[in-house]
Amino acid sequence: MSKITDLKGEGIEVLGPIRPGFDEIVTPEALRFVAGLQREFGARRLELLALRKTRQARLDAGEKPDFLPETAAVRSAEWKVAPIPADLQDRRVEITGPVDRKMVINALNSGASVFMADFEDSNTPTWANQVEGQLNVRDAVRRTIEYAAPDTGKKYRLNDRTAVLMIRPRGWHLPEQHLLVDGKVASGSLFDFGLYLFHNGKELVSRGTGPYFYLPKLEHHLEARLWNDVFIRAQAVLGIPVGTIRATVLIETILGAFQMDEILHELKDHSAGLNCGRWDYIFSFIKKFSRRVDCLLPDRSLVTMEKHFLASYVKNLIRTCHRRGIHAMGGMAAFIPIKSDPEVNAAAIAKVEADKRREVTAGHDGTWVAHPGLVEVAKKIFDEGMPTPNQISVVPTGPPVTAADLLEVPQGPVTEKGVRQNVNIGLLYLESWLRGTGCVPLYNLMEDAATAEISRSQLWQWVHHSAKLEGGRVLDEKLYRTIFDEEVAAIRLRVGAEGWAAGEYERAARLFDRMVMAKEFPEFLTLSAYDEVIELERLGKL
Secondary structure: OOOHHHHHHHOEEEOOOOOOOHHHOOOHHHHHHHHHHHHHHHHHHHHHHHHHHHHHHHHHOOOOOOOOHHHHHHHHOOOOOOOOOHHHOOOOEEEEEEOOHHHHHHHHOOOOOEEEEEOOOOOOOOHHHHHHHHHHHHHHHOOOOEEEOOOOOOEEEOOOOOOEEEEEOOOOOOEEEEEEEOOEEEEHHHHHHHHHHHHHHHHHHHOOOOOEEEEOOOOOHHHHHHHHHHHHHHHHHHOOOOOOOEEEEEEOOOOHHHOHHHHHHHOHHHEEEEEEOHHHHHHHHHHHOOOOHHHOOOOHHHOOOOOHHHHHHHHHHHHHHHHOOOOEEEEEEOEOOOOOOHHHHHHHHHHHHHHHHHHHHHOOOEEEEOOHHHHHHHHHHHHHHOOOOOOOOOOOOOOOOOHHHHHOOOOOOOOHHHHHHHHHHHHHHHHHHHOOOOOEEEOOEEEOHHHHHHHHHHHHHHHHOOOEOOOOOEOOHHHHHHHHHHHHHHHHHHHHHHHHHHOOHHHHHHHHHHHHHOOOOOOOHHHHHHHHHHHHHHOOOO
């Protein structure tokens, strides 16, 4: 059998270390499969990313998004996506989280309908995290996964009944710098997708389920078409029937919100519906209109789902999905149980219940939670409001959602407290991310890359447009610098000299500040931070 070191002559080079067990995932056969996808689709991926920049330039020049006239026939025609697989009929509660071994077991055992194992926003893409994550989901598929806590020795195993497994690969914009194909850095999306499908596609089918995915950050239906073509090719190579793969698309970009019908149509044979990725959606709204002074959003805490632009997005997503015969999934409850304070915990649970009641009443077929302790809370609300496996047959009526509805800027103040929270949460999250942990509990909320993106993008927009704070002060560079330095000092005092030295706080502060003060808006925090991760790996810290 050939070794991966023998593949350099075939144009395939692995730059990450092969630790014990890694050779079970990054096998020559699996790498050839991923390389084949990269060679066939890598150029199209880059072309589509270039088109994003072209569209952004038009938005910066004042153009407003609208529904595409060239795809009006797709929106007006009557058609349905492929029938729903049996084990995806009922998705009332989905839990999401990173792909570390303990999390995978606990999430599958949580009582949720689905577990979305996340290689993207709640996972730092270190080489170890990506490959160990693939080992963990492989063992989960085969039900051999076990974990022993190093401090207590407590053993974790799968229950007889577990959640259906779905995988979220990285978005089209993210690279995998540890794999070169013909001398070029591979796509993180194709790496995550390809390894999972290669090792588990046929095994999943033999167990009565299938390879199910969540697709993040799509901005255009042509990006969905690329995924569909990847699915068709991958299934053909592996000898799996077309339509075996199913994918739910996260509508978490403002441009994607104008192409929901088109995205479903592109993935027609492989669709598992759409999801309201609310946090990334808010980030996308800020990012795409970052140059527009009339699009400044208020404090993050005030941008709630009741705001008209978000309520319109939800309404349109549910109507679109149900019209096409597929699930319309709700968003994330980021709260986590607060065991130390029953009163605060009760207030948090009440907010989760209200949010889930809003979702099921609006017509969603399921919802997301970030913690096993919230599964039963969400399930109870959906059981009461949705006694059937889903409510796809109910298509909302009323006037159509317009471009003006989706683009209505929410009103509210920008406060010093909001500025400080964005600096504090952004720094703390980024520091953890740089140490290899991408899912971080902060102030009783589970934060991931999406919420950190909101923090730094709001700061960029507020500072660059000299936002007027509640009380009259202007958030210019000088005031921002004062607040930033004070928050850094407060974090340093709280973690202590030893904790500061042991962490990556200095690196996180430099990167975060650089992105806020950059002349041009940096498109993704995780792209710049990934370069830092590669450097930390080189230094032997990860």
